[in-house]
Amino acid sequence: MKKTTWLGLIAGAATGAKIAFFWSRYQRRTIERIPSLEGLDDPAVARAYGRIMTMPQMALLRRYVAQRAVAMKSAGAAADIGCGPGDLVIGxxxxxxxxxxxxxxxxxxxxxxxxxxxxxxGVRGRVKFRQGAAGQIPVADASLDLVVSTLSLHHWGDPVAALSEISRVLRPGAAFLIFDLRRDLAFPLWSLIYFATHVVVPRALRHIGEPLGSRNAAYTPAEAASLASASKLTGWRVTAGPLWLTIEGTTDDH
Ligand SMILES: C[S@@+](CC[C@H](N)C(=O)[O-])C[C@H]1O[C@@H](n2cnc3c(N)ncnc32)[C@H](O)[C@@H]1O
Known part of the structure; x- marks a missing residue:
């Protein structure tokens, strides 16, 4: 055989082995959920996260969620649970x-x-920020018209209790939209997240394995439906996009 044929065979085998490696990682992580930390309190991580939230694709995603939420409820009291650096609150x-x-x-x-x-x-006078947990939201019973949350559900230590807590703070007929990554996303999207984690994001996030860690901690739509049905939340449905899922709906009007 010619030298170039040998080289071609070696390069082909190396590429095949690489794809098989990534494929097995992808498959393993789809089956197995790995919980992630609650509360991103490390200043370097929080700042790095704040920076990536200003990227145009994240701004687009946020706008999409804000528009969907406002279509459900456009007036009254609202809360964003796990608001992070506050971009959806502002939106x-x-x-x-x-x-x-x-x-x-x-x-x-x-x-x-x-x-x-x-x-x-320029909206500081119209919004508030309060420290609190998804499982212990610092507002009175039946006092909110809208609860939203993005990219936080997968961090919640007890998601069933948190969904029940969301039900406690919502008025009858109020809306909720809990938006998160889905773990069972397709291989090409998983590859993008893998690439972002190892190449694109700031070092502080790479160091803690994000955003891949969030994807590994996320739920599948079927798991999200089990969480919602085990909670006290009423009027929910689960929807799914290629990269995300939502638990959304309007609480029973009694
Ligand atoms: C990935 S960030 C998402 C931030 C923001 N919602 C966004 O979409 O950019 C997750 C946020 O959830 C917060 N968080 C995690 N567990 C929480 C909990 N149990 N209760 C309230 N917030 C929580 C973290 O501190 C962090 O700010």
Missing amino acids: LARLAPGLHVTGVDLSEEMLSQGKERAAWA
Whole structure:
């Protein structure tokens, strides 16, 4: 055989082995859920996360969620659970001036970024930020017209209790939209997340294996439906896109 044929065979075998390696990682992680940390409190991680949230694709995603939420409820009291650096809180306040939005997060680091960004966006007087957990939302029973949450569900230590807590704070007829990654996403999308984790994101996030860790901790649509049905939440349905899932709906009007 010619030297070039040998080289071609070696390159082909190396590529095949690489694809097989990635494929097995992808498959294993789809089956097995690996929980992630609650509360992103490390200042370097919180700042790095805040930076990637300003990327245009993240802004688009946020706009999509904000529009869907506002189509469900455009006035009254709202909360964003696990609000992170506050971009959705600000987006909702801009899109629907009739909404009074409170961002709730475990992490003080994230909340202080939220306050700064809201001031910079000129909506600081119309939004609040409060420290709290998804399982212990710092508002009274039946006091909210809308609860939203993005990319946080997979962090919640007890998601069934948190969904029940969301049901406690919602008024009858109120809306909720809990948006998160899905773990069972297709191989090409998984490859993009793998690439982002190892090449694109700032070092502090790469160091903790994000965003792949979030994908590994996320639920499948079927798992999300089991969580919702085990909780006290009523009027829910699960929807799924190629990369994400939602638990959304309107609570029973009794
Ligand atoms: C990946 S970030 C998402 C932030 C923001 N919602 C967004 O879409 O950019 C997850 C956020 O959820 C918060 N978090 C994690 N577990 C939580 C819990 N049990 N209760 C409240 N917030 C939580 C973290 O501190 C972090 O700010």
